[in-house]
Amino acid sequence: MTDSRTLAYINLYAVLGSLENLCELAPEASSLLTNKKPISIGFEVKGGPSATITFKNGRCRMEQGCTKCDVKLPFSSCEKFNGLIDGTVTPIPSKGFHHIGFLLNSFTKLTDLLAKYMRPDPEDLKDPDFFRISTLLLLNTITVAIAQIGNNDEIGKFSAKNMVDGEISFSIKGAASTTIRVKDHRLLGIKKASDNPRAIMEFSSIELARDLFDGNVNAIACVGSGDIVMKGMISMLDNLNRILDRVALYLA
Amino acid sequence: MSMKINTHNRSAELFQRAAKVIPSGLYGHQGPAEGCCIPVSAFPLFSERAEGSYFWDVDGNRYIDYMCAYGPNVLGYNDPDVDRAVMEQMKIENCVTAPSTKIIEFAELMVDTVASADWAFFAKNGGDTTTAAIMTARAATHKKKIIFVKGYYHGVAPWCQKIDYPGVIPEDVANNLYVEWNDFEDLERIVAENEGEIAAFISTPYMHGNFLDNVLPAEGYWQKVRKLCTEKGIVLIVDDVRCGFRLDLAGSDHFYGIEADLICFCKALANGWNVSALCGKDWLKSSISGLTYTGSYWMSAVPFAAAIACIEKMKKIDLPKICLEKGLMLTDGLKAAAANNGFNLNVSGEPALFYLMLKDDDSLMLHQEWIAEVVKRGVYMTNHHNHFINASLSDEDIKFTIEVAEDAFKAVRKNHPELG
Numbered sequence: 001m002t003d004s005r006t007l008a009y010i011n012l013y014a015v016l017g018s019l020e021n022l023c024e025l026a027p028e029a030s031s032l033l034t035n036k037k038p039i040s041i042g043f044e045v046k047g048g049p050s051a052t053i054t055f056k057n058g059r060c061r062m063e064q065g066c067t068k069c070d071v072k073l074p075f076s077s078c079e080k081f082n083g084l085i086d087g088t089v090t091p092i093p094s095k096g097f098h099h100i101g102f103l104l105n106s107f108t109k110l111t112d113l114l115a116k117y118m119r120p121d122p123e124d125l126k127d128p129d130f131f132r133i134s135t136l137l138l139l140n141t142i143t144v145a146i147a148q149i150g151n152n153d154e155i156g157k158f159s160a161k162n163m164v165d166g167e168i169s170f171s172i173k174g175a176a177s178t179t180i181r182v183k184d185h186r187l188l189g190i191k192k193a194s195d196n197p198r199a200i201m202e203f204s205s206i207e208l209a210r211d212l213f214d215g216n217v218n219a220i221a222c223v224g225s226g227d228i229v230m231k232g233m234i235s236m237l238d239n240l241n242r243i244l245d246r247v248a249l250y251l252a
Numbered sequence: 253m254s255m256k257i258n259t260h261n262r263s264a265e266l267f268q269r270a271a272k273v274i275p276s277g278l279y280g281h282q283g284p285a286e287g288c289c290i291p292v293s294a295f296p297l298f299s300e301r302a303e304g305s306y307f308w309d310v311d312g313n314r315y316i317d318y319m320c321a322y323g324p325n326v327l328g329y330n331d332p333d334v335d336r337a338v339m340e341q342m343k344i345e346n347c348v349t350a351p352s353t354k355i356i357e358f359a360e361l362m363v364d365t366v367a368s369a370d371w372a373f374f375a376k377n378g379g380d381t382t383t384a385a386i387m388t389a390r391a392a393t394h395k396k397k398i399i400f401v402k403g404y405y406h407g408v409a410p411w412c413q414k415i416d417y418p419g420v421i422p423e424d425v426a427n428n429l430y431v432e433w434n435d436f437e438d439l440e441r442i443v444a445e446n447e448g449e450i451a452a453f454i455s456t457p458y459m460h461g462n463f464l465d466n467v468l469p470a471e472g473y474w475q476k477v478r479k480l481c482t483e484k485g486i487v488l489i490v491d492d493v494r495c496g497f498r499l500d501l502a503g504s505d506h507f508y509g510i511e512a513d514l515i516c517f518c519k520a521l522a523n524g525w526n527v528s529a530l531c532g533k534d535w536l537k538s539s540i541s542g543l544t545y546t547g548s549y550w551m552s553a554v555p556f557a558a559a560i561a562c563i564e565k566m567k568k569i570d571l572p573k574i575c576l577e578k579g580l581m582l583t584d585g586l587k588a589a590a591a592n593n594g595f596n597l598n599v600s601g602e603p604a605l606f607y608l609m610l611k612d613d614d615s616l617m618l619h620q621e622w623i624a625e626v627v628k629r630g631v632y633m634t635n636h637h638n639h640f641i642n643a644s645l646s647d648e649d650i651k652f653t654i655e656v657a658e659d660a661f662k663a664v665r666k667n668h669p670e671l672g
Contacts, residue, residue, distance in 0.1 A: 001422075159416040166615070198615045223285035224267055224277040224292060231290045232615040234636060235463045242416040 002250055006152040008048040008078035010250050011085040014144035014189070015118070016043070017062045019053060021140045021191065022114050025133045029113055030058035032106050039102050041073065042066025042095075048078040055106075071096035071103060125210075135210045136176050142213065143170055143178040144189035145247045146240065151187055156246055159239040160185045166198030168236055172209045173202055180240065199232035201240065215248060255629045255659050258313040263297040266310060281322055281637075288636040294624035296632075302329035304644040307632070315632040316649050320640035323494055323519030327565055328644025334523045337561035341554045352553035358560055362531055365563055367502040368511035369531035373540055375550050378493030378518035379407025381530040382454065384545055385514040386411060388532065389452035389487035392539035396427045397446055399453040399486075403433065403461035406454060406491050433459040434470045439477065443484055452514075453481055454489040457504035458601065462636045463616070465609055466601030469508055478510040487536070493518045493528070497566055498575045498604040498641070503531075520566075525558030566643075572604065575641040578650065579603025582641070585654035593661035594671070595622075607638040612671070618664065625660035 022029045038056035043049075044066050052066045066072060072095035075081035083089030093100065116124070117134045118141065124130045149156035150163075163182045171177035177193035203209040204227045211217045212228075219241060222228040230237050267284075271277035278297060280286055289295035296309030305328060308314050320326065327334060345352055355374065362372035375381055386398060398411075406412040410424035429446060431438045433455075443450060455477075459467040481488040490505045490512035497520040500507035505515055513536060518528035526549070532540065565571075583599040583606045590597035590610070601607040610619035616635065623635040631653050633639060665671060 155416045155422075158414065200617075218276065220279075220283075220285040221271060221276045224283060224289075224297075225271060226264075226292050229291065230285075231620055232617050233463070234288055234290075234616070239416070242418075245418055246416075 001155070002246075003153065004078040004082055005048055006149060006156070007250055008045050008081045009148040009152050010145045011082055012043055012045065012049045012051050013062070013148055014141045015085060015114075015251075016053065016111075017051070017144055018118070018137050018141045019060050019110060019114060020062055021137055022110065022117065022133075023055075023058065023060045025136060026113065026117065029110055032109050032113075033058045033060070036102070036106065039071070039099060040069040041071045041103070041107065042069030043073050043075070043081070045075045045078055045081040048075075048081060055102075069095070071099045131210070132175075132206060135172075135206050135213065138213045139170070139172060139176055139178060139209065140191050141251070142244070142247055143180065143191065145251060146170075146180055146243050147187035147189035149243050149246050149250065153246060153250075156243050157185075159242045160187055163187075163236050163239045164198075164233060166233065166236065167194040167196065168240055169194045169197035169200045169202070170240075171200070171202045172206050173204050175206045175209075182236065197232060199234070199236040199240075200229065201237055202229045204228065219244070255656065257628050258296070258309075258311065258630060260293060260296050260309065260311050260313075262310040263295075264293070267297050288620075288634060290620040290635060291624060294628050296627075304328040304330070305642055305646070305649050313630060315627075315630055316645075316653055317632045318639040318641075318653075319632055319634060319637070320642050321524060322637070323640050324522075324524040325640070325642050326497065326520035326571065327523045327562060328642055329524070331523050331562075331565070331644075333565050334525070334558050334561045337557045338525065338554055341557035344553070346554045347549055347552040351551040352556070354553040354556040354560070355551055358556040361560055361563055362529055365501055365567070366515065366517075366531045367506040368513075368515055368533065369503075370534040371532055371537050371540075373530045373532075374556070375528045375530070375547060376526050377407070378491075378516060378528055379409055379412070380547070380550075381493070381516035381518065381528045382406040382412060382489070382491055383409045384530045384540065384543065385454065385487075385489045385491075385516055385532075386452060387543050387545060388514060388530075388536055388540040389489065391542060392487060392536050393451045393485060395449055395451040397429055397450045398427060399429045399431055399439065399442055399450060401433045401455045401459065402430050403459060403464070404454075404456070405461065407493075433467055434473055436473060436476045436480075440480065443480060443486070447484075450484065450486050452487040452489050453477065454491060456491050457495050457499070457508055460494060460601055460605060460607065460638050465598060466605075466607040466638060468602070474505075474508045474510045481513070487513045489514045489516070491516050494638075495602070495605060496520055497563075497571060499602055500572055501563075501566055521562065522555055522559035523562045525555040525562075527552075527555035527559050529559075569643055571643055574643050575604030576602075578645050579606055579641045581647070582606070582645075582650045582653060583608075585650065586657050589654050589657040589661060592658065593665055595661055595664075601638050604641050605638045606641075608633070618668070621667065622660055622664050625663045626656055629656040629659060631656045 040054040042052045050066045052069045053062050073091040074094045120134050150160035168180040179190040179194040181188040208227050267277045284292045298310045299307045359372040363369045413420045415425050492504045495504045496517040505512040514532045580603045596611040598609050620635045
């Protein structure tokens with residue numbers, strides 16, 4: 001019960017979009033970009049999303065649309081783009097062939113590193129630094145994925161339709177906070193804390209957040225034990241939780 | 253003298269024990285998550301005993317209970333008349349191969365009591381009866397679509413959940429149509445767009461949804477709905493599970509001046525004993541007779557005896573009048589307590605099932621804080637759901653509740669100097 005268009009939006013904005021956070025959190029990621037000329041890669045998916053990722057000074061930033069980019073990767077369908085993410089499709093640039101070295105080298109290493117953190121080996125998670133980076137990456141990825149599901153997936157849109165306007169603070173106590181902004185039943189995932197949340201969902205620790213993201217514990221059970229604090233417009237959180245259920249379906 | 257602030261250490265310990273063997277520790281509306289216990293530490297999670305309008309939690313704290321077990325406590329916990337009938341019936345028989353004749357007595361009493369009832373069908377929970385009502389409507393009309401009012405709650409069977417709920421598949425709700433409450437034109441439009449396909453319109457007597465002010469029916473709304481349903485052959489189902497008997501012993505459809513084709517009862521029916529009832533019009537009797545729909549305990553005699561005693565007592569004391577008067581006395585006092593402390597407390601819905609919401613912020617966080625302070629001082633309320641009046645609630649209980657509300661408002665104001 002997933003659709004390839006929604007998955008393409010998640011893959012581009014949430015998964016590849018988390019390269020931004022990877023470069024901020026993981027020194028080995030930013031070091032792949034140091035002493036490199038700035039470069040931007042555009043992704044254009046027919047019938048789906050488009051975005052440009054710019055790599056500059058050891059950091060990266062994603063923006064919607066790809067009218068200005070050094071390398072352009074067109075995809076004839078959402079399925080083809082999803083194939084890039086699961087490794088079954090090799091992209092062919094329509095622009096910027098002379099930058100192919102970056103694509104084959106640094107970009108591939110970055111996405112491999114991203115995969116290492118996003119689908120970690122259990123042994124790697126025993127390292128506290130790796131654990132923290134991996135979990136914070138997941139928080140940001142999930143935040144953006146929630147918005148994409150609420151805006152594109154048929155069942156997700158039903159949940160979003162029942163959400164009132166306002167911001168939801170989605171946070172790990174003492175570690176990080178993101179925001180889901182709702183306006184006219186459209187969702188926007190924002191990778192920073194909300195100044196004025198209308199509803200709050202806060203995980204008591206990074207370990208608990210990890211367990212939740214991995215599906216090892218249930219949010220409802222954690223509310224009772226006090227490990228998750230929910231307050232404010234609970235109807236917003238109810239619907240957020242329903243979309244969150246679908247995140248696991250898409251990111252599995 | 254400052255008020256005692258309750259703590260819930262034993263509740264928390266027991267919850268940890270429960271969580272090892274019970275999903276979510278406590279699931280459903282009586283659990284801390286769905287029950288919106290915000291923060292959880294402010295709320296008792298388990299009770300030790302109950303009597304009249306009170307329950308005592310496992311930490312020894314007493315609460316005046318305005319949730320009334322989410323409705324069933326209508327006469328007072330352990331009502332002596334109901335419990336006497338129960339004890340007498342227990343000595344005779346309960347769940348037996350050939351049911352007790354109590355079922356006939358009870359059905360006759362329901363038909364005599366509920367204005368729109370020509371027959372009565374019994375089950376256990378409210379959801380059993382809403383499901384029976386939908387099946388009956390579909391069996392009678394041979395049509396599949398059902399119209400719901402947005403924000404509805406009619407139980408937990410898959411047909412009455414929503415497409416995004418866990419465990420529900422799109423096919424479960426494929427024939428559900430949704431209209432706005434009190435919007436007759438919206439209903440007319442949906443009926444016209446689905447001409448000849450609609451089996452039933454199901455609604456509570458008024459909009460008593462959660463997280464929002466409750467809304468009474470507009471003048472003439474129900475009369476227009478009744479006429480449209482009759483003209484179009486749509487079965488009109490009133491879900492009176494929550495309101496039933498607190499507004500009108502003849503049914504809430506009667507209270508608002510119409511007759512439903514099918515009407516569902518549960519909560520206040522037997523003062524906490526487990527029985528529910530679907531009542532209906534004669535023309536639907538053969539349809540429900542043909543359903544394959546039954547349960548192991550649906551004809552147990554003890555809950556029937558409890559329901560008979562409960563209904564007789566509700567008639568004797570004129571329960572709706574008591575609920576109205578006590579509801580008004582309480583909510584007037586709560587509003588005044590809020591105003592005294594510079595807060596704007598909105599009271600909506602019928603006084604017997606009053607709904608509270610502080611209007612001083614739009615996030616509900618201030619309201620949740622106030623409710624938590626109220627609970628910590630020994631008055632059990634919730635921040636998301638309507639409340640319930642029961643007949644045993646005394647004027648002293650109401651007076652104490654208002655004092656608690658005042659003290660809780662003062663505590664909230666002290667915690668929020670930014671409010672001025």
